[in-house]
Amino acid sequence: MMLLVAIVMFLCALSSNAQTPPSAWAFGVQRGVAIVWLPPSNDTLPASYTVLRRSAGRGNYERIAETRRGTREEFRQLCQQIGAGSFRDTLLLWYDAHEHRQTPDSVRRVIARELRGMILAKSSTVLPVARWFGTYLLDSTARAGERYDYAIEAGGKRIAAVEGVLAGSAVLPPKPTGLRAMPTDSGAHLVWDVRGTQKAGIWGFHIWRRDPGSTQLRRITAAPVATIFLDESLPIAYLFADSNLRNDSLYAYAVSAVDLLGREGERSDTVTVLPFDSRPLQAPYGLVARAEGDSVIIRWHPPFEDRRAIGYHVYRWHTGDTTTRQRLTLEILRDTIWVDHPRELEGDVSYAVTAVDRYGRESELSLPHSVPVPDVIPPALPLLLEGVGEVGQARLRWSKSPSRDVWGYEVGRSLFPPDSTITLVSLDIITDTTFIETLPIASGRTTYWYRVRVVDRHGNRSRWSAPVRVVLPDIVPPQRPQLEEVLPGDGVMTLRWSQPLAEDDVAGFLVLRRDGESTTDVLLTPLGLPADARQYTDTNVRTGIFYSYSVVAFDSAGNRSKPSRRISAQCYDTRTPPVPEIDTLIVTADGVTLTWHYVGYVAEGTVAIIERSTTGETFVPISPLLPASTRRYTDGSAEITEAYYYRIVLRSPSGIYGKPSVARASAASRRQPLRR
Incomplete structure (x- = not known):
């Protein structure tokens, strides 16, 4: 599982756009030069590599060796040797898929990138894995003391190069520099300078620690802390976190570099650190500053659920100007109350407190509270x-x-x-x-x-x-009147109402009417009725029409009340309709056609009735109820050979019949008999 994590870390490092890591390293060893390189990152795994060499900076490259990738059985043994564990089967599946002829090249390149990460996955397995991949060579023909340039080719393409390598001299990794130790709660964070270590072939670093009471450093890392995968261009907060230390005890640390060949260099200079509870101290809360007389009393609550505070400091400044902030307490205050006497100040002052622990560390300021400088003289009144x-x-x-x-x-x-x-x-x-x-x-x-x-x-x-x-202007309308009744009369309508509350500001009343089916109110009293009016008679009415009435009150400011309830009624008319006069009585092929007119007032809603007789004595109605506006009617039921008497009578909307007209006789019909 650790191997898989290391491979993923390596691939993530390769995918970074901020830095391009080196792909080949060469180290001077007693027997010559040891070279380690990585397969190409954007291609399938090459079956073999060609190693070229020249004297440093001069001459042409010459072929000195060819390396080849190992077999599947050797790969299986390698997986077992490097401790791949349950991940071994996956690696074998990847290998088989990469070697299968029907696997697309795009998939083989992806698998190659995954397998490539095995080379640098663990510091202890770099050489055996590189040997199987064919990416390791020991150049024993190099002359000691000479410097050489090396180039690596695969498939006719140059994939890596290393220059200026000193042969025959076993140079160990350099002494690390810039080691710093930062205390934490029961622990320490270590960071050191790793710039240039990837190019130098440094795989990682071992951590050394001297515990309290001990005189010797001992290595506390079973395997080096990997830095080969780091992007050296990015800032680093820390590289190693130590834990389970005793707070307030002194520890010493050093680090040593380990290269790709597994060689460990000289330890760095030691640094010391004193772990302590480094959590930020909580600030007091609930601070209240209150002016009393010529003093300001400040009270607050201790930090919530933080018992490290052993006291407090009080601060004061002019509100809005933090540059004037000063600490009022010369020594740590053990109580949660402070009395200040800012007599020499003017305007507003702000107060805040900090908590202090046994190390003398202060928390952040509490939330401030501002208060005017104490004063007991009342201010002067405005002049206007x-x-x-x-x-x-x-x-x-x-x-x-x-x-x-x-x-x-x-x-x-x-x-x-x-x-x-x-x-x-x-x-x-x-x-x-x-x-x-x-x-x-x-x-x-x-x-x-x-x-x-x-x-x-x-x-x-x-x-x-x-x-x-x-x-304020009067915009409150009076109460709405109470319309009590509407009494129909002979050609008139009488309204009676009352005012529910006796208001001094009622100036009069308005009477509104709606005619028939209309929804529009007609104002009957444009000048209004006096304030003491409680009755109104409408004489402009006609029989047969329903009228709907309401009353509105208004005050001296012109505010109108809501309309009263509506009451509907219709008047009646006792006048007898006039006697019609027949103008013409004509016999045609369609029947007998009568025309007539009226002399006198005809009320709206009056109807006309046509009556007929064969003897001139007994008359019967032959027409429907005709509107009074009708002036013509044809009797289509008259027999062909008969002569008739006709007369017309009117009926008012109140049901009063007028006198019939003078009867007129007609000649026999001239219509042709109906064919049977």
């Missing part, structure tokens, strides 16, 4: 106060108080003359010199009295100013 009433609100404005330490203003209101009770209507301190109060319109009240007083930054309040009278 005026108010204006508008619809539903009162607008006030006043001049500024001449006092220097004014915090703001408060506004009071009275409902009656100046000696009445004052109600505070400004819920917050007003920092401006204007105030608008929204007042309930439905109350009907229009007159109010207002006052202003000044509040300074120490909480001192002046007396109330002289009152100013504010009158």
Whole structure:
């Protein structure tokens, strides 16, 4: 499993765009030069490599050796040797897939990248894995003391190069520099300079520690801390975290580099560290500063669930200017209360406290609390106060108080003359010199009295100013009238109503009417009725039509009430309809056609009835009820050979029949008989 993690780390390092890691390394050894390189990252695994060499910086490269990749059986044994464990089967599957002819090249390149990570996965397995891949060569023909350049080719392409390698000299990894140890809670974080170590072929570093009471450093890492995968261009917080240390005990650390050949170099200089509970100390909370008399009393609560605090420091500064912050406590304060006497200061001051632990470390400042410098002299009143009433609100404005330490203003209101009770209507301190109060319109009240007083930054309040009278426009309508009844009469309608509440401000009434099916109100009294009117008679009505009435009250400001309930009724008419006069009586092929007219008033809704007789004595109706506006009718039921008498009678909307017209006789019909 560790092998898999290392391979993933290596691949992630290769995928970084910030730095291109080296792909070949050469080391001087007693027998010559040892060379380790990586297969190409964007191709399949080569079966063999060609190693070229020349004297450093001069001449042409010459072929000195060829290396080949191992067999599948050797790969299986290698997996067992390097401790691949349960991951071994996966590696074998990858290998078989890479070697299978039907595997696409794109898949083989992906597998090759995965297998490539095995070379640098563990410091102890670099050489055996590289030998199987064919990416390791010991050049024993190199002359000691000479420097050489090496190039690696695969498939005719150069894939890596190393220059200026000193042969025959076993140079161990250099001594690490820049080691720093940072204390943590029961532990330590170590960081050192790793720049250039990848190019130098440093795989990682061993950690050495000297415990309290010991005189010797001992190695505490079973395997080196891997740095071969790091992107050296990025900042590093720490490279190794040690834990389970005793707080307040002194430890010493050193590190040593391990190269790809497994050789360990000289240890770095030692550094010491004293672990301690390094969590930030919690700040006190709930700080409250309150001015009392000429003093300011500050109280707070200890840090919540942090028992490391052994005391506190108190700080003060001019509010808004943190550069004036100063510590008031010369020694650690053991209590959670402090009394300050800032007599020499003006304006507002802010206070905050810090918690202090036994190491002398302070927490961050608590949340500050600002308070005016203590003062007991009330501020001066404004010289001017005026108010204006508008619809539903009162607008006030006043001049500024001449006092220097004014915090703001408060506004009071009275409902009656100046000696009445004052109600505070400004819920917050007003920092401006204007105030608008929204007042309930439905109350009907229009007159109010207002006052202003000044509040300074120490909480001192002046007396109330002289009152100013504010009158609001009257926009409250009167109560709606109660329409009691609508009495129909002979050509008239009479309304009676009452006013539910006796209001002094009712100036009169308006009568509204709707005719028939209309939904539009017609104002019958454009000039209004007097305030004491309780009855109205409508004479402009006609029988047969339903009229709907309502009444509206209005006050002296022109505000109208809601309409009263509506009552519908229709009048009646006792007048007898006029006698019709027949103009013509003509016999045609369609029957007998009559025309007529009226002389006199015909009420709307009156109907005409055509009557017929064969003897001139007994008449029977032969027509439906015809509107009075009809002036022509054809009797299509007359027999061909008969002569008839006709007359017309009117019926009013009230059911009153008028006198019939004078009967007129007709000749026999001239229609042709119907064919049977």
